[in-house]
Amino acid sequence: MTPTAVDVLVVGGGATGAAAAYDLARRGVRVLLVEQSDLSTGTSGRYHGLLHSGGRYAVGDPGTAAECITENRILRHIAPFAIEDTGGLFVATPDDPADHPARWVDACRAAGIDIDALTPAQARAQEPALTPHITAAYRVPDAACDSFDLVHGFVEAMRALCAHSTLCGDLLAYHRVIRLVTNDNSVVGAEVENVRTGDRQVIHAACVLNAAGPWAGMVAGLSGITVKVKLDRGTMVAMNTRWVNTIINRLRPADDGDIIVPVGTVAVLGTTSVTTNRPGDHHVENWEVSKILGEADAVIPGIRQGRALRAWAGVRPLYEPPDIDHGDTSGHGVQRRFAVIDHRVRDQLGGLVTVVGGKLTTCRLMAEEAVNVVCDQLGVDTPCTTAAEPLPLPAFRQQYHRLDHRLRKLEHGQLPGQLICECELVTRPQIEAAIAGYGDHPVALDDLRRDLRLGMGPCQSGFCSVRAAGILHEVKEHSNLKVTRALKDFVDERFRGVKPLLWGHQLRQLYLDELIYRRTLGLDRLIAPTPEERLDS
Amino acid sequence: MTDHDQPVYDLSGHTPLIEQAPLARQAAFSADHCLKCNICTAACPVAAVTPLFPGPKTVGPQAQRLREPGQPSPDHAVDYCSSCGICTLVCPHGVKVMEINTQAKARIVERDGLSLRNWFLSRNELWGRLGTPFAPLLNFGVRSRLLRLLAEKLFKVSARGPLPGWAGYTFRGWWQREQKQHPRPAQHDDSQRVVFFHGCSTNTYEPFIGKLAVAVLEHIGLHVEIPPQTCCGLPAQSNGDFDAARCYARHNIEALADYARRGIPIVGTSASCMTAIKGDYRHVLGLDDDDAQLVAVHTYDFMEFLWKLHQEGRLPTGFQPIEREYPYHAPCQLKAHGFGRPVLDVLSLIPGLKAWEIDADCCGIAGTYGYKAEKRAIAELVGWPLAEQVHAAGAGTVICDTETCRWQITALTGANTIHPVELVAAAYGLTITDKAYTPPVGE
Amino acid sequence: MTANIASPHGNQPGTDVLVIGAGLSGLMAAVHAVQAGARVRLIAEGWGQQLIAPGWISVCDRADDDVIAEVRGYAALHPDHPYAKAGDDAMVHGLEAFQAITAAIGLSYDRRRRDGHNMRLITMLGAIQRVMMAPRGIANSDWTDVTESILLVGLRGWRDFYPELAAGNLRSQGIEARAIRIDLPEPPGPWDRWPTDLARLFDSSAFRAAIIKQVQPHIRGVEKVGFPAVLGLDHHTEALTNLSEQIERLVFEIPTLPPSLPGLRLSNRLRRWLLRRGVRVQIGHPVTRGLVEGDRCVGVEVQALGHVTPFYADHVILATGGLYSGGIQTSETGRVWEPIFDLPTAGPDVPGREGWYYDRLLKERGHPIHRQAGLRVDHDLRPLNAAGEPALANVYATGHMLAGFNPLTDGCAEGIALATAYKAVHTALELDDKNHRGATDTGL
Structure with missing residues (x-):
């Protein structure tokens, strides 16, 4: 039975949407999660698998770096089943700016990221595949995170919390939102279409949380308002074997092909950054593959000759705040990589909240802040407790990221x-x-x-x-x-x-x-x- | 991805001795090339005869992707791999399947230790030497059905495994006496020198093979040197005892490197020992340094060496005719050399002699595999196609380069087995003094 | 890679013919050379494509009527196609020689002698492939004249054959078919059974008896009975005959996933035949480069254990395969090359990898790279250099490594292998067709 009335309809079965649905369920709110495809098939499923320590953002975006390290610790605590604690290394090669490591070390300290300096020999003892020409190496608390396991973990936890109610706590997969139902300057529900059968139905909700990632602009647009999402396509390449057992980051200002993540049986190399205008733009160009392999080869000599198994692209939904942005309730300013938009404040449209931007590592925090706004609209004052208690172990998924x-x-x-x-x-x-x-x-x-x-x-x-x-x-x-x-x-x-x-x-x-x-x-x-x-x- | 995570250590100490081979050159890494086509599985002689072994791809490149780096393999089925290496040979994509599996076996031994039986089988060098003075007693034991059954019960060494008899003296001892009695003139021209690697079997079980080899090499006009040497390490390696195998290997590399540096060829009559020196030291044991490479480059199987001399116009071809026909078994270890079939090439120079190759991948013994009680039946089934062809040809004598294969073929078929050097010596008209030796073509 | 040798090696002890490659064309080239009385050496890095292919002999799958006539017509219009290079006679003689040698080694290959049309063979998914020649077991599935029903027999617990799905798809094409599953008389082991495991079981008459007993109750109204292609390995012909006789219906085989039993049977038997005739068959090590003196190849080097080993020969048949077997190599940067003699390929003309593949794997007529990435040859099958001249006087290229056809879509891969193997050896040894002794030299 599909419910026809809930308190909150969460749009988007990625990490943020799933975390938000779980958060709402914990706060006793009747929630329904709707996803146009299957769970974790958008940006969340098309990522490299890196649970950031924050080191990557320490210099350019200290706010995000601090959030990453906090959320990194929280996710390790609440979703250990989705995480392999590989640890991470930042390594610099002679081609990288020589003054960068010192700045990076200071920035990491400021952001609260624990780093250990290693000698190049120590780094190579840990990862013999690394190039002998390392100029600097640091250990950071990165980890590999299986986004499918994480998202399923959130959804199953949501279901468990709502087990006694037929009206909430469900996932409506393969349903696309085609219309937002409005009433007196307020969104009161959505019409969804089963993408396989074409059947349509209206779901009434006191509030709609738009967590549709790259599609967030389109979802918001259904009510005639504008949310500008900058779509940024990034390509990743999975190698046939792991090559390394620690996540390897290039110690330089963020650029293409900086990351090597051992995930399960493979090593994922990433990534590129290409502006696109389609949220579903998943095509990969040959030059991107060459670029990624070339950069990885500078850190792991020979990897370019290894067997590449699969390439894919994900679209990062980067938020572009409008010039006058009253609705950015998070208040962290433009440096923030994610934003929660209260459309009641920004557009005088009640019943709709959009969360956009951010990273998989910070999905729980994004959910928390978005749900805070939603609860504010609903008049619910239960605080967020998602950081405190571990998620139950998902029954169906099998921890495939554990290698042997x-x-x-x-x-x-x-x-x-x-x-x-x-x-x-x-x-x-x-x-x-x-x-x-x-x-x-x-x-x-x-x-x-x-x-x-x-x-x-x-x-x-x-x-x-x-x-x-x-x-x-x-x-x-x-x-x-x-x-x-x-x-x-x-x-x-x-x-x-x-x-x-x-x-x-x-x-x-x-x-x-x-x-x-x-x-x-x-x-x-x-x-x-x-x-x-x-x-x- | 496994071995590159661990530096290779000297057995005596704990300092990393050898620079890591680049990742892409390591055997384990070749799993990357596997297309899952299962040609190796189709060709595996062990998987063909036992349901206990799921085939080389399953335990090899397939499992390799899922093995936790730096940790022992959890996959025990790999223990049924005989390391015959047919999988590596038939792979069209360059996957070193046997090498991957042998390394995985070593991981299990690292974790679980070596059984007493496997320790015993890994040290035939030791037993060969220690047993020599007690040859009559031990030979009685080897031939006693009762004692063999007892050994099978106690040590799980198959009572049907074809054990050799001790010669009662060592080849090395003979060589020392021989040099005293018949001193060879000094040779200052390195191009006229050759090093003979006899291996354990020739040293203690079949010294006549070494005597024949020396006679042939000297007949060709070469000055033979037999430096101190030890077991090639292959038995220890196939049993997963890499520590011991590396110890043997380093010993041999040290003993032979100087000769190799001077361009003096190193020649051996056991094709399997030569496989170890030429390939396994580097590709399986990971001893990939300059000396190991130099020794590998200058090491030749005995018949390969003769054919090389012939190609250079240095092999005397005044062979006496031998009007015989023999089937020839090319051991799996010999196939791994990739030098063709020099036995057939050289023997084709002997007038009247017809030798043809038996169509068989492996005789089943695979070094020490066929001596293990739980694997003896597998080894016999693996050898069955070979035996069938020998029977069908009605052959009384089979030519084969490797000692354990010869013993196995005799055990399976009842046929006499000879090393090709016996025919070469006979065709040169060379004789040796050895009571235990009967030439293949009688006087 | 080639090495120009300073000192002459022409008088080195070697063989008359050196074949590089153990695929269909390499093995058959060795057979032809032996039959012509030559001393032959065959070197290959692993077995060829017959170990993964379904096992039938595609000559011209698209031909609606007489296949040979269709090929002749096509070759006349397409002078760069390998069939045109080899010539019509080579195709006809190559096919006949193959049929003769396979019959001699106890593996009959059949074709429709009556009208020379393609057969209509059944795949494990229930599709119909039109093919000229096939091993008898597979050829038995020819559905052309079937008037009654076809019964497909699955083996319960075996992961590689789904007869219900195949029967369903056959019915959707108007072919009366149904499926049954029978139990294997042997208890399952700890691991899945490979096709070879089942084939060895079918070698045993006791095992077959237990199978026959289960099939017999289902044969009313059935004209033919199909099994996965695992009906015996060493005793395949005996197994096939025995099953047909006991079930009292024509029994056929349906090729399943690799490894290919038909290919394995053929490879094993041909290897034994060659060994018995003194051919040095060496599988397992790559030929790394050719040794060239002037315009001749005097031999090749093999990356053997420990050191490089030279092998000398008067004629070299290059049968190293195409993109699959590594006879033609490709790199990430878009380089396409032949590794032993560094011969140029016919294409692709554009640098980089753009245009190698279309967006869908099963695009009609296949992907451009398969057609382009091969060698250009003259009418003696000698590979051409960049200037369009024969690169070497005594090197001949055969099979998948030739440009101008797509082995996956054009339905002629095996026909080309057989035609070019025949042509290469006959050109090299200057034989006319009378010299070909066919299968007179029989037995194992």
Whole structure:
């Protein structure tokens, strides 16, 4: 049952929206979270996996740096299941400005970030892959954070808090807000459309919290007001192996290709910064890949010759405050990387609050400040308590970012059943459980990928996709045509992320995958291309 | 990603001795190239015969991505890998599958320690030497079915594993006496010198192979030197005892590096020992320094060396005809050399001699693998295709370069087995004095 | 990389023919050379693409009627296509020689002799592939003249074959098909079964008997019975015949995910055949460069253990494969090259990697890179240098490394491999077709 009336409708199932929904639930507010796709598929899911210590912002943006280190400690406390404490290093190479480290050290101290100076030899003892030409190295409390686990953690905690109510605490995935319902200069709800079926419904809410990230401007625009969001596309490249076990930051003023994050089985290299005008602009250009690999190679010699597995882009929603901005209640000024806009104050439109900007590391704080404003509108005066108590361990997700976890389980017979995805060790019972978890909803193979990491290893689903399709056909009783189409969609989805990386061994891999799809399976003979697909070149 | 996290240590001390090899050159890193095509799995002779081993890809490049760096591998199935290396050979993408698996085995040993049996099997050098004075007694023990069954019960050393007999004297001892009795003229021209690496088996079990090798090398006109040396380390390495293997390896590198520096070739009759010196010291044990590389560059398998001499026009080809036909087994360790089949090339120079290669990846013994009670049945099944072909050909004698393979082939087929040097010596008309030795072609 | 040698090596002891590569064209080149009486050495870094391919022989998949006629017509209009370079006769003789040698080693490959049309073969997803020739088990699936129903047999608990999905897709195309699942008589082990594991089980007649018993009750109204392509490894032909006889229906195989059993059977048998004829078969180490004297290649160097080892030969057949097998290499910067002789490729012409791929993997007619990244050759299959002249007088290129066709979409990869292997050896050894002894030299 989908509720038709709640206290607060949170728009956007990313880290901020999920944290806000959880925060509201803790304060006893009836909340519904609506997401146009699945959880953590926007900016939150398309990030590098770095839980910032704040060091990266210490010089240029001390306010954000201080927030990062505070929230870093809080998230470690409340969501340890999503975090691998890799620690971080900042290293400088001879190409980097020589005067920067000293300024950076002072700024970190000022922001309250604990740093330890290391000798280059100590740094290389910790990470032998580092270049021998290190001029400075510092240890910082960075960590790797799995945003899927974190967001699922918030949502499951929200659900648990609202378990006794049918009217709140739910997630409405694959629903897009198409209209904000207004009444007397006040937003009183939203009309949402099921993106799969086209069904529409109106959900009444005393307040709508707009946490739609890059889409925040569009959501606010549904009520005729303007929220300027600067869309900044950043590309990341995942390497096939970890290369390092500590997060490596380049010790220089923030630039392209500064970060190397070991996440689970891979190392994520990032990132670039390109202005865009589309919130869903996820395309990756070859020059970005070359730039990222080149910068990483300066820190880890040889990584450029390693196998790049997948590239993706996320869109950072940077907030551009208007010249006269009455609504910035956070009061931290323009330096702030996130903003909470009370539209009641700024635009004389009640029932709508927008939160925009910020970082995954500060998602809980963003939620707290946004929810404070929402509660103020609702007249609720319960304080925020999300920083105090750890989240319950999410039941479904499996801490995939712990590297040898699955291998150990497989070895000890704790992963029974057929091994379907051999790269990421996903078994048939896990797939069946995941499919069952969707109840009557349709299941795409990409859903299973997000849930289980199916097809995310080096072969990029060349082997497991047809197996998963076969299982879906058996278990879900989708028609053969629907399953074959799902397989083709999955192949397309997987190819998008690997196309910018096709040279050397990854090109060979995709040759093998294409051979399987075209020759062994004859998939292209079963699914005729759509007219649009025929035109694509 | 594993080994590069740990510096390589000298066994005696604790100072990092060797500069890390660049990451991309390390065997573990080659897992990056795996396309999951499972060609290695299809070719693995062990996975073919036992459900206990899921295949080289599963425990190798697949598991490698999921192993916690710097920690022991949690994957025990890798213990069933025999390290025959067929996986590495058949991979079209350059993944060092066997090397990855051998390193993973070492991780398990690092964590769990070495079993007494495996410690024993890793030190055949020691047993060979210590046992020599007691040869008659020990040979009785080796041949006694009862005692072997007892050993299987107590030590899990298979009663069916083909153990050699002690010669009762060592090759090194013979060489010292030989030089006293028949001093060789001094040789000042390094280009006329050759170093002989005899290995443990020749030293204590089959000294006649060493005698024949020396006779052939001297017949060619080379001055043979046999510097002090120890076990190649391969048995310890395949049992995951990298500490011991590195100790042996460093010893040999030290003993041989000076010769290598002077460009003097190092030649050995055991193809598996030569694999260790040429490849494993660097690629598996991680001893990737200048000396190790220099020694590897100048080390040759005996038959490879003869073929090289022939290519340089230095091999006397006045061979007497041998009107025989023999099947030849190229051991898996020999295939790892990548030098073709010099045995067949050299033997083709002998008039009348026909040798053909058996189509078999591995005889099953894989060093010490086939001596382990729990793996003996696997080793026999792995060797079955080889045995079938020997039987089908009705061959009474099989040529093979490596000692444990020869013993295994005899155990599997009942056929006599010979080292190719025996045929070369016979074709040169060379004889040796050795009561235990019967030449393959009778007088 | 090539090395120009100062001192002459022409008189080095070597072989007549050196084949580099153990794919379909390399193995067949070695077979042709042996049959012509040459001394042959084959060096390869790993097995070739037959170990991952479905196993059938695509000659011209798009041909609607006579395949050979279609190829002849196409080659006449496209002088740069490998078929045109090899010539019509090479294609015809190459196919026949292949069929003869495979029959001789106990692995029959069938084609529609009656009309020379492509067969219509069934894939594991229930699609139809039109193919000229296939191993008998796969060829048995030819659906062209089937009037009754097809039964697909799945093996319960095995992850690589989903007969219900395949049958559904066949029915959607108007082909009467249904699926059953049977139990494996062997208890499951701790690990998933590989295709090779199942194939070895099917080698055993006792195992097959247990399978047959489960299939028999389902054969009413069924014309053919399909299994995944795991029907035996060493005793495949026996397994196939035995199943057909006992089930009393034509039994066929459907290729599954790699490793490819049809490819493995072929590789194993051909290797044994070559070894018995004195061919030095060496798989596992890359050839790093050619040794060149003037306009001839006198041999190659192999990165062997410890040191580089030279191998000398009078003729070199370059069969190192294309983008998949590393015969053609690519880099992040967009460089495309042939690594042994540093030969230029036909394309791509634009620097960088732009334009190599379209946005969808399954784009019709495939991606430009596959067509461009290959060698240009003359009509003797000698690779051309940048000036358009034969780079070396005695080096011939075959198979996937040739430019001008897309092995994944054009439906001619195996046909080209067979035609060019035949052509290269016959040109190198100056044989006319009468010299070809075909499969007279039989047995293992």
